[in-house]
Amino acid sequence: MTTPYTFDHTAYAGTLQTTYAHLADAEESGVDVRVAGRVMLLRTQGKLAFATLRDSSGEIQLFALAARTEDFAEFAKLHLGDWVGVSGEVVRTKRGELSVKVTRWVLLAQAQHNFGDKWAGITDFDLRYRHREADLWANPSSRQSLARRSLVVRAVRERCWAADFTEVETPMLNAIATGAAARPFTTFHNALDSQFFLRIAPELWLKRLVVGGFERVFELGRVFRNEGVSPRHNPEFTMLELYAAYWNYTDMMAFTEELVAGVASDVLGTTDVTYQGRPFSFAAPWPRRTMAELTSAALGEDVSVHTPRERLAALLDERGVSVHESWGAGRCLAELFEETCEETLWDPIFVTDFPVEVSPLARRHQRDPELTERFESYAAGRELSNGFSELNDPLDQRARFEDQARLSDAGDDEAMRIDEDYIRALEWGLPPTAGLGVGIDRLAMLIADEANIREVIAFPTLKPRRD
């Protein structure tokens, strides 16, 4: 059968609900509208038929009468899921339901499959994620979470633009996967006869743009990490990275809390949220506490990057963490922090002053060369952002990469590889600069109140069917 190529609609269901909220029972507005969407429910009653129409804005009832509606018999045989366009008057029925009293209608597309259960919708995770299109029209909450993700991305982008950051795009196909500690995906370019890695972070490229004179840049894009899959990890995810010349990590913390609080406010209209039943507030300012302070408080024992490595290792051992021989005091401190503090950090907080050993791209702390001017923000027990004063000394950067190479030789397959082109870029002069990375999916989870990252990704990575 042939269906129309266009439908000229003049109203949305949700808008009609607010515009005609005043209409009394059995009152007719005298206004004709054209609406389109999917038939979600159908109730026929002899020479009457009621359908629930859903469009992107909400739902409205369609009211068809044999005496008034063209092709009434066909209308009464619509299937759940069919797309229709209708025209008719906005009325409220005797029973109080705002409706479009259908005079003319057209089938826009047939639904050949249906989900059947009007109450439970689709609950099977496998079906929901593999056929998200069905999930989205069967389950309004799925659509809401993805819509909120979209609003988060939009708000992030607009706030970065408003702060004079230039949006840029850097390569996803890289000869070296660097800028973070993660195992990469590999691929191959035939014409260039070369192996490439999908990027694990855009960090080094972005700083090269700062070297080139883009004083404020950001990139909002996909990164790929060949790691495990979990309710909080998808192999490809979206990251915001942002760099500002002349800022240090203190400036960047101030920007970060304003950005995140602003995004929450833009999307939800408030900075007060409830995540998985537990409230917290994104409102700035967030507390700043050093990693050593928090870890000492959790342990009931003063520790720092200067605590003898043997003592830190013993504390880890007590907690069942196996200590690798290549770990120095800095790595041990960071592990202790993750073990004792991370999950307890519910309200947004900045954890500052990370050891040099675990921060190969961050600038040394002005007061302690064993630390860096680095922060991570935490919320709901999870890392939300990561930022630092950027290391701009090419000699120190080379030494840091060489430390990483030693870790790699010691069997750490996530250690960074030395990037000669990046060191050369630093030799051209990187001004004092602060950088920020924010996991957008994680932020969207918080704002959409979702426990599983897949709920804020339209098509999460699944194992291909093999049957």
Added chain:
RNA sequence: GCGCCGGUAGCUCAAUUGGCAGAGCAUUUGACUCUUAAUCAACAGGUUCCGGGUUCAAGUCCCGGCCGGCGCACCA
């Protein structure tokens, strides 16, 4: 990668100790001029995820595999 749990009609779910594989909704047919998950009547709908095994008999028990959820590990 490891552990636990799950997979039954298009969808949501039942099935007692191993004993004829069911219901609601959806689909099909019929009734019905204000329904709201409409209601009522009837018909139809199955490789119980896949492959082996035990048994007179397997959705159910055993072995292997596939996919998913959760936890651990890894990470953001």
